[in-house]
Amino acid sequence: MSKRGRSKAKAPAVWVEMPSPFSVEPGHIRLRAPAGGFTREHLDRLRNGSLGQPFILEREDSRVLFFTADAVQSAMSTGDPNELLCTYTRKMMSFLLLVPEPQHVLMIGLGGGSIAKFCLHHLPRTRFTAVEIDAEVIALRREFAIPDDDERFEVVHDDGAGFLARTALRPDVVLVDAFDEIGVAPSLASLEFHLSVSRALRPGGLMIMNLSGYRSRYAIHVNSARTAFAGGTLLVPVEGEGNLLLFGFPSPPDLPPLAQLEAHAARLSGEMPIDFRRYLRRIRASKYVGGTHPLLGAPTAGEAEDPVSRSPWPP
Numbered sequence: 001m002s003k004r005g006r007s008k009a010k011a012p013a014v015w016v017e018m019p020s021p022f023s024v025e026p027g028h029i030r031l032r033a034p035a036g037g038f039t040r041e042h043l044d045r046l047r048n049g050s051l052g053q054p055f056i057l058e059r060e061d062s063r064v065l066f067f068t069a070d071a072v073q074s075a076m077s078t079g080d081p082n083e084l085l086c087t088y089t090r091k092m093m094s095f096l097l098l099v100p101e102p103q104h105v106l107m108i109g110l111g112g113g114s115i116a117k118f119c120l121h122h123l124p125r126t127r128f129t130a131v132e133i134d135a136e137v138i139a140l141r142r143e144f145a146i147p148d149d150d151e152r153f154e155v156v157h158d159d160g161a162g163f164l165a166r167t168a169l170r171p172d173v174v175l176v177d178a179f180d181e182i183g184v185a186p187s188l189a190s191l192e193f194h195l196s197v198s199r200a201l202r203p204g205g206l207m208i209m210n211l212s213g214y215r216s217r218y219a220i221h222v223n224s225a226r227t228a229f230a231g232g233t234l235l236v237p238v239e240g241e242g243n244l245l246l247f248g249f250p251s252p253p254d255l256p257p258l259a260q261l262e263a264h265a266a267r268l269s270g271e272m273p274i275d276f277r278r279y280l281r282r283i284r285a286s287k288y289v290g291g292t293h294p295l296l297g298a299p300t301a302g303e304a305e306d307p308v309s310r311s312p313w314p315p
Helices: 040-048 087-092 114-122 160-166 191-200 215-228 258-271 276-284 301-305
Strands: 015-019 028-032 055-058 062-068 071-077 104-108 127-132 153-157 173-176 206-211 233-237 244-248 287-289
Touching: 071 114, 087 114, 087 206, 087 244, 104 114, 104 160, 114 127, 160 191, 173 191, 191 206, 191 215, 191 244, 206 215, 215 233, 215 244, 233 276, 258 276
Parallel strands: 104 127, 104 173, 127 153, 173 206
Antiparallel strands: 015 028, 028 055, 055 062, 062 071, 206 244, 233 244, 233 287
């Protein structure tokens, strides 16, 4: 039977709760009780990272999702569930610099739903679909204040690569943030996966993939994307977190003059708690493969003098 389907996971009935056994991650641990109860063996596996089950760390002002104690999967402010706490999640929102008014965002990997909640809150005209392979992760959606499915939002329980190979959806943006215990899931590294993403995207769309974990696994993702995305790829590092964002364009970006993009970044920075102006500078300084970098170079004198309001971005 296919795992695909609309998520109807309910809050778990039985929890295991304990002080954190990790000296580097103080707080309080909560996780769903395994079948047959939580034993000393389960505790040992939790400590050594082999439990294979997501767990929650309750901090004073945040709730964090882990698979192993050395890698944060998602983090939520308990005072503001829509806030993006992780730097890389804020930087993934830089798709709005290049696709200013997306009708549909498709995300591979739900986690704690940080980006989904942020988009639903700040982009009221955008639909959002999240595809998550792990039923245990979906079962924690209420713990991370992820809203129920409705006409704008859907959580699909499925393998991301298989879903994209079959889907008839045509999103404007595909965000990939899906991990196993040591990095991005191998099924999302194949040329077939990146070709599926490139084919699914609407004209003018883009993919952003968050690369984290073992750097030895980065090259296969990057090489597959460079083959699949005829419009080129960008590699943008995330300061302070060790992540690398991989941008993929099915066709070369059709962008306005830089002065208009800078004005658009300033407007976004005023509307959302993200410094889009800095992210625009980081994208311009990043490595582009596929031809001439669409954002390189200083604005011409004409661009600098021409009032942006005469030719607004977004159009």
